[in-house]
Structures are given as structure tokens and as C-alpha cells.
Amino acid sequence: MFEIAHVNGKLLKKADAVIQIHDLGLLRGFAVFDFFRAVKGRPFMVADHAKRFVNSARLLGINHSYTESEIIKASIELLNQSGLQEAGIRLLLTGGYSEDGFKQGDPNFIGMIEKLSPFVESNFENGVKLMAHHHLRELAEIKTTNYITAVQLQPKRLRENAYDILYYYDNKILEVTRSNFFIIKGNTLITPKENILKGITRKKVLELCKSEFEIEERDVLLSELSEADEAFLTGTTKKVMPVVQVDEIVIKNGKRGEKTLKIQKLFSDFEKSF
Amino acid sequence: MFEIAHVNGKLLKKADAVIQIHDLGLLRGFAVFDFFRAVKGRPFMVADHAKRFVNSARLLGINHSYTESEIIKASIELLNQSGLQEAGIRLLLTGGYSEDGFKQGDPNFIGMIEKLSPFVESNFENGVKLMAHHHLRELAEIKTTNYITAVQLQPKRLRENAYDILYYYDNKILEVTRSNFFIIKGNTLITPKENILKGITRKKVLELCKSEFEIEERDVLLSELSEADEAFLTGTTKKVMPVVQVDEIVIKNGKRGEKTLKIQKLFSDFEKSF
Numbered sequence: 390m391f392e393i394a395h396v397n398g399k400l401l402k403k404a405d406a407v408i409q410i411h412d413l414g415l416l417r418g419f420a421v422f423d424f425f426r427a428v429k430g431r432p433f434m435v436a437d438h439a440k441r442f443v444n445s446a447r448l449l450g451i452n453h454s455y456t457e458s459e460i461i462k463a464s465i466e467l468l469n470q471s472g473l474q475e476a477g478i479r480l481l482l483t484g485g486y487s488e489d490g491f492k493q494g495d496p497n498f499i500g501m502i503e504k505l506s507p508f509v510e511s512n513f514e515n516g517v518k519l520m521a522h523h524h525l526r527e528l529a530e531i532k533t534t535n536y537i538t539a540v541q542l543q544p545k546r547l548r549e550n551a552y553d554i555l556y557y558y559d560n561k562i563l564e565v566t567r568s569n570f571f572i573i574k575g576n577t578l579i580t581p582k583e584n585i586l587k588g589i590t591r592k593k594v595l596e597l598c599k600s601e602f603e604i605e606e607r608d609v610l611l612s613e614l615s616e617a618d619e620a621f622l623t624g625t626t627k628k629v630m631p632v633v634q635v636d637e638i639v640i641k642n643g644k645r646g647e648k649t650l651k652i653q654k655l656f657s658d659f660e661k662s663f
Numbered sequence: 664m665f666e667i668a669h670v671n672g673k674l675l676k677k678a679d680a681v682i683q684i685h686d687l688g689l690l691r692g693f694a695v696f697d698f699f700r701a702v703k704g705r706p707f708m709v710a711d712h713a714k715r716f717v718n719s720a721r722l723l724g725i726n727h728s729y730t731e732s733e734i735i736k737a738s739i740e741l742l743n744q745s746g747l748q749e750a751g752i753r754l755l756l757t758g759g760y761s762e763d764g765f766k767q768g769d770p771n772f773i774g775m776i777e778k779l780s781p782f783v784e785s786n787f788e789n790g791v792k793l794m795a796h797h798h799l800r801e802l803a804e805i806k807t808t809n810y811i812t813a814v815q816l817q818p819k820r821l822r823e824n825a826y827d828i829l830y831y832y833d834n835k836i837l838e839v840t841r842s843n844f845f846i847i848k849g850n851t852l853i854t855p856k857e858n859i860l861k862g863i864t865r866k867k868v869l870e871l872c873k874s875e876f877e878i879e880e881r882d883v884l885l886s887e888l889s890e891a892d893e894a895f896l897t898g899t900t901k902k903v904m905p906v907v908q909v910d911e912i913v914i915k916n917g918k919r920g921e922k923t924l925k926i927q928k929l930f931s932d933f934e935k936s937f
Contacts, residue, residue, distance in 0.1 A: 396684065403683075404683075406684045407682060407684065408684055409677075410665075410668060410670065410680045410755075410773050412689070415682065415686070415694070415755070416696075416753075416808060417810040417814055418692030418694075419814045419815075420689070420692075422690075424764075449815055450814075479764065481690070489780060490698075490777065491813075491814065492817070493814065499684055527801050527809070527811060527812060528811060528815070533811055534689070535692040535811055536692060537691070537807055538801060538802065540691055540693045540765065541724050541802070543724075543766070
């Protein structure tokens with residue numbers, strides 16, 4: 390999976406990259422992480438990711454002294470060591486080695502450089518189908534490592550031939566398992582604001598679109614899916630990906646819309662300029 | 664924390680007991696566990712724990728071929744190797760080494776023998792105070808490793824001088840972070856039935872009490888706390904522990920009740936007879 394890693398600053402090859410089994414990330418799922426891409430050998434939007442990573446750790450209550458600039462520096466060093474131009478960079482900060490299986494220890498800081506799966510161009514062109522599932526992520530605004538529901542649902546997702554899972558709760562659309570969700574009505578871009586993990590690609594798309602679209606960050610009702618002209622999701626490896634169906638609801642004509650194409654272009658131009 | 668461990672059947676000393684960092688238990692919190700005591704050098708109520716462990720793995724969707732008898736055998740072997748008479752036995756089954764950071768691999772089976780903290784007799788005699796918190800555990804009926812909310816709340820628990828945290832949701836009492844909750848009204852033992860992890864000690868206490876008490880397994884409203892004559896919690900390391908206060912609500916006279924004492928005696932006799 391990964392090519393090279395560090396654990397607490399020590400550079401390690403895959404087989405040597407281990408943690409002891411009484412780490413609180415393993416024993417109690419108590420850890421935060423972040424994931425971003427390397428583009429042209431440099432970490433893409435790394436300042437935003439480092440900020441979110443440090444913030445997630447603070448909100449969860451992991452006591453640590455890493456600064457954003459140390460996080461960025463460690464990521465760049467690890468990426469340089471890997472020699473990869475295009476890659477995924479995964480960072481974790483765990484609750485550390487626990488004395489009693491519950492109390493926090495000194496946090497363990499882990500970084501790994503991963504080869505990315507090839508992008509499937511047809512998904513970006515034709516759009517994808519999502520499967521809806523009633524779920525509100527625990528501590529949704531913190532990027533914890535808790536994906537038990539998402540991993541558990543994979544067999545069902547495959548049976549339903551869905552690309553990913555769209556969470557909703559109390560009739561409100563929230564987010565996709567590892568990405569954010571947008572609908573377009575007329576010239577208005579609408580995306581959930583609360584009870585979600587705010588993505589870095591989401592933030593960039595809102596920024597790139599604000600001069601060309603009306604923006605509404607607000608509760609999005611499930612019933613609005615059938616009123617939407619277009620829909621898409623955003624994420625580190627999803628970039629801007631059209632959504633053409635959710636369960637049995639086909640968005641408009643079931644094809645990628647013109648406005649989604651325009652937003653894909655805006656994001657792609659931004660990435661090229663990086 | 665632990666004395667001796669095995670990873671996939673291989674006996675290891677503490678320093679050597681490691682897993683690679685792309686285990687899905689660490690990366691995605693995708694793992695189940697169980698925890699039980701050794702009493703007089705033998706695993707206590709191990710058949711129930713092994714059954715729950717295998718069942719948790721099945722419900723979460725971890726593909727594995729371990730049988731209950733293999734789980735019991737591995738636990739006994741590990742305990743014998745430790746040479747300890749009284750100890751904690753922790754078992755984990757994780758989603759395994761993931762190719763892409765999300766898909767399951769072959770599960771990793773981990774066992775460890777831990778020295779237990781000394782039992783604090785005054786808690787069993789005087790009872791403890793709990794702090795209430797609005798929370799429903801994700802996949803509550805599966806013993807996953809997800810304790811992020813419980814670990815996150817520890818500083819608040821300490822500030823409030825509470826022994827542990829009582830979860831409630833929509834005005835219904837559910838469970839304590841790692842134990843089950845009971846109230847007594849008259850001669851009736853009342854305990855939540857749904858949206859909880861059903862403890863092995865809970866099961867044994869219900870069994871031991873059924874000839875001497877009326878039993879109600881049902882929704883328990885928060886408002887019933889102030890109507891209760893007594894309250895207690897049950898768990899592997901808590902055994903039967905009186906609860907005398909929840910936030911500002913003092914249960915009856917704030918002292919351990921006679922019926923709780925009787926149930927403690929029933930459980931203690933059962934343990935002595937083991």
C-alpha cells in the first residue's frame with residue numbers, strides 16, 4: 390500500500406513501519422489523520438491540510454506540540470525521500486501508548502507516502518451513482534480515523550453497484566464517506582454546512598466558484614435531490630466528480646451537467662497552475 | 664501495560680508485539696475486541712466472551728475463520744504463558760493490512776495479557792458518581808474499538824470528579840462507557856435492552872437475580888433516576904458497583920442499598936465458586 394513511512398520522525402521502509410499494539414489508535418480508535426496529494430513532487434494544498442490536522446488533534450484532545458510548519462516540513466521530507474511526483478500523503482496522530490488501555494500516552498505521529506490508484510476518467514466524464522445511508526458521523530467535524538460504518542457498508546455498496554455512500558440524517562444530506570456533496574440549482578451552488586467534515590477541496594471549490602455562482606452553505610434536504618439540476622462531490626482523490634444518481638433518483642437527465650464541467654475546469658486549471 | 668501478547672498466534676514479548684501501520688484497525692478504526700479476567704489462573708466466563716467476540720466480528724463484517732473454541736484455546740495458552748493468576752485478557756480482531764487504506768485484508772488477531780489495576784474496595788462499598796452525556800454509540804451492539812467520545816471526555820470527567828460516564832440518548836438511559844447500568848425500584852431490577860452493548864457480567868447478574876427479583880429489560884428514562892431506590896453498574900472490572908449519584912441527582916440517600924449489596928454477594932459467590 391505505502392512506499393515509505395515515518396513513525397515519530399524516524400524514516401522507515403514498509404516492513405519496518407510498525408507500532409506497538411497498545412497504541413490507543415488501535416485499542417480505542419483514538420486518532421486523527423489527514424490525507425493529501427503530491428502534485429509535481431510537491432504537497433498540494435498542504436497548508437490547509439496541516440491546519441486541519443493540527444486542529445483535529447486539538448478538538449479531539451490529543452496533547453501534542455507539533456506545529457503546522459513542522460507537519461508541512463515532515464510531509465515534504467517524506468515525499469522527497471519517496472522520489473514520487475504524484476502520490477498520496479497520509480498523516481496520523483494517535484493517542485499514543487496507553488498504560489491501561491484507556492488513558493492517553495505520548496502521541497505517535499505517523500506519516501506514509503502511498504501510490505495512488507489511477508484516476509478513472511470515465512467517472513469524471515459520465516458521473517457516478519451514490520447509495521444513500523442514514524448516518525451521522527460521530528464527532529463529524531473532526532477528521533478521526535473512525536470509518537467503521539463506511540467500511541462495514543462496502544459489501545452493500547458493491548451489491549448496489551454504487552460508487553460511494555451518501556450519508557443523510559433526519560432528512561438532511563450530510564456528506565459522502567470521504568468527500569463532500571454539492572447540488573446545483575439554476576446558478577446556485579448548494580452544499581451542507583453542519584455536521585460534516587469540511588474538506589479542503591470543498592473549500593477551494595467554493596473559493597474558485599464564488600465569482601461565477603451564487604453560493605449557499607446550508608442544510609440540504611433529501612427532497613432537494615429530485616429538484617437539483619446537477620450534483621457533484623469533492624475530495625482529495627475525487628477532485629470534482631459529477632453525481633448523476635442517488636439510489637433510484639436520477640439527477641436531471643443522468644448526465645454530467647455543463648456547470649459541473651465548468652467547475653471541473655476551474656479546479657483543473659487551479660491544479661495545473663500549482 | 665501488557666505482559667505478553669500474541670499476534671496471529673505468534674507469542675511475543677511486549678517490545679516485539681507490533682503491527683504494521685497499514686492495519687485497518689489503526690487507519691480506519693475497523694476492529695472488534697473483547698476483554699475478560701483471569702481468575703485463579705483460568706479465564707473467567709470465557710465461553711461467553713469468545714461467543715461475543717466472534718459474533719462482533721461477524722456483525723461488523725470481518726471475514727475470518729476463527730471458531731469460539733480456537734479463541735478460548737488461544738486465550739488459555741497465552742494466559743498460561745504469562746504465569747499470572749489474576750489478569751486481564753484482551754483480544755482484538757482487525758480489518759487487516761489494507762492495500763489501499765480502505766479495503767479489508769486478512770484480519771489480524773491480537774491477544775494480550777494485562778496486569779489489572781487493584782480493585783478499589785471503597786468504590787464497591789460507598790458507590791460511585793457518574794456524569795451523564797448525550798450519546799448513542801455507533802453500532803452499539805457490536806464491541807468495536809471505537810471509544811473516541813469516551814476517551815475525549817476524560818478531562819471533563821476528571822473535572823466533574825465522576826467515576827465514569829453514563830450515556831443517554833433522547834431521554835433514554837443507555838450504558839456506561841464500558842459497563843452496563845441497572846436501577847432497582849422496589850423488588851424490580853430494571854436495565855436498558857436496546858442500543859447498548861450487552862455485557863457478559865450483565866447477563867450473569869440477570870441470571871443470578873432472576874429467582875429473587877422481578878426483571879425488566881426495557882427502555883429506562885432519565886427521569887426514572889430520581890425515582891430509583893438503588894442503582895449499580897456491571898462490567899468485567901467493575902463487577903457489581905453501586906452508583907449513588909448521576910450529575911446532581913443523588914440516588915435515594917446516596918448510599919449503597921441493601922439490594923445492591925445482595926447482588927454483589929451473589930456475584931462474588933459465583934466468582935468464588937469458579
